[in-house]
Amino acid sequence: MQRVVLFDTGKPGRDVHAGADVIRRVKRGCMVVDSLAWDFVAIALSAYAADSSSLRSKSPDGWTREFDLTVAVRHPDVWNNLAEELTRTLAFLSTDRWTIRFIPGGIAPPSPRKPHRPELDDVVLLSGGLDSLVGALDLAAQGKSLLAVSKLVRGDGERQRRYAKRICKGHHVFNDSTKTLRNAESSQRTRSLVFIAFGVLVATSLARYNRDEGATLYLCENGFIAINPPLTGLRLGSLSTRTAHPVFLAGLTRLFEGAGIRVGVENPYRHKTKGEMLTECLDQARLEELATDSTSCGRFQKFNYHHCGRCIPCQVRRASLLAWGDVEDDTGYVYDDLSINDHQHAAFDDVRAVAMATIAVKTDFGAWLGNALGSPDVPDRAALRDMLRRGIGELAALHEALHVQ
Template identity: 55%
Template sequence: MRLLCAPAEIGRLDAADTLRVILYGQAGAPGRASAGAAVRKDFRKERLAPHPRAWDLLSIANSVMVADAAGLRTDSPDGWTREFELEIAVMDPAFWNGAAPLIADTLAFLTTDRWHLHFIPGGAAAPEPARVVAPAQSCVALLSGGLDSLAGAIDLAAAGNHPLVVSKIVRGDSEKQEEFARAIGGGLRHIQLNDNAVVPKPKDTSQRARSIIFLAFGVVVATSLAPYRNGATVPLYVCENGFIAINPPLTGSRIGSLSTRTAHPQFLALFQDLLDAAGIRVSIRTPYADKTKGEMLKECADQELLGALAPRSTSCGRFQKFKYSHCGRCVPCQVRRAAFVAWGRPDQTKYAYEHLGRNDANHAGFDDVRSVGMALAATADDGFDRWLGSALSWPRIRRRDSLRDMLRRGLGELGALHAKYGVK
């Protein structure tokens, strides 16, 4: 699939075999796509002045979001792996063309697609406010509305590191993102952004590239902070439990990008390489890389606040499909429910499918419930290491022994959940 991603001012005629993507504007014509329509207005409103290459990175991330939505996996030869050719307008095409192989490798790991990127001049610059505001915060944390980022922001504030929290607006989560930011640390400065990716229908829903835009939002904001402008390196906190970050394949059929890699250590290491190559002084921090979700809850610094807000958080992979409620049976829901069991507190979350032990297609018979059950059975029959296989073999993974122990504990939390409901 070919895409030309550039502001509307790039007046090249639309080609029949190329999807024209308007960056930072509206599509303006049938058959076109767009992304980032509101972002420039949001930065103008906040009066932020990010690093130019960080803004170019945002243009790239917006383009990737469109490609990920427009490229139908069902049209690919194997029903999954897609091939993209992206031409993207940026402010510094010479640098980005040099970095194109690294970007392609990073995206290939994230989505298991083939990416070819070429950069052209004419990219949109960040808005230039008449009076720049450089927030004084020394770090940025991603706040999704999920349970992990909630616990992480609470811990950062309790330790005296009051971060500026950045959210990607997702339907059903916007209000709770605002609620969490207000409640933590006496109120955290909060910026909500949206890629507003719009593509011609039909739209692919696998969303394997979604973390690229969330990270780009965090990076752009981080380079706008006063410490960054004064020469410091700014930490960007990605607070995700280690079990979901590595997301080990539960069964032999859940390999590659069939298990999401949104916070996988290999992906984040490659993304950090890209930031370093671009001279962007932002350091990605993953403080819970060796923690299970249950351990994050048990060890959170403010148990009272976490207990009050946790039921409002979102974990479900099908949250919108279930009318903005948790299904209770997908893998993220099972990890969430297992974490509450490990925490030892009542789980007040409402689940569409509560009793996982009920032996029908909607409960114990559901694919994700069966997959967890098969992983538990394989571990019991053949041992943990054989089940784990090559999940930790990626070259950029460090501290393998610690991560291996964490994955064992995480699987144990899932085992306790299945035991509670009598899943067989």
């Protein structure tokens, strides 16, 4: 059994802790937040602390773990009634087995002396990545006044602030400040849940939410990465993020509706490839200025805050910039020339997986797709199938341009 202290640091060396910085951020912003949304932040932090503290390598199959959480919240009856839905949603996100129960005694959200309720339209998650940049640009071009929410990530902080200042009317940066007692699990599939929870919390601080109008949180991700289909039969779906997958977002929708949290989470790009996002962006001038400054790499920190150029997110990025064609891709990739026939370039696992997928799609698209869209919670299957075909087409064009054999 491991004790986790929420919204405080606990005792150094004894307690896993998470969220100590959140109260400071809410106080600093003079936010009035929904206590149910505050509970959801506590739930997300608890799941992330458990996820980070348990190494997958120690599990019987080397991946799947079993978690049994007891979380103190402000509204235990509400969340106990939703525990089954929550465990299903978490299981889909992290591919683990979860048991969760709720007890009273959760810390209350701060009550500011001078409440600030922003008269803004909606909230957008702003990560510093290319997709979230396009999303913010499009929403602003549509006339929406936006409040940006970022999660502090080393190497992206200045970029997040710069984008928010250029595009949005306000900006909140949160740090989950999670601390484990030993080396943290690197996969951390629940990390994105914390980011979403921060966005939902901020959405409840809007004036319109306090007028019972509800609010929208925009999570902008290209449809190909959102589905993240296994590129080959040797690649496990659980090795891919599921943050914007329609099954996960449908689970969140049911949770928020059940809890009475009036925030809708939307991904406007679920039917678009990354290349289509760039090509159809409503603010081409600003996108041309900022696109190659954004981040996409799955190993950005590992390579000293440079794009590796060969991971799946890097290949999707490179393919999208090629499809767009409006700017020269001067990102500066560590592994730029993927045609080199060695294990660092063309024979690297991710590059080889994309090459194999492009061949498999030509032979039998349905067989390659497999059960990637099999869940009953997946809407618009025909549109998603077409988008995935176009996404593979962008990757195939990249490999052809780079002379990858």
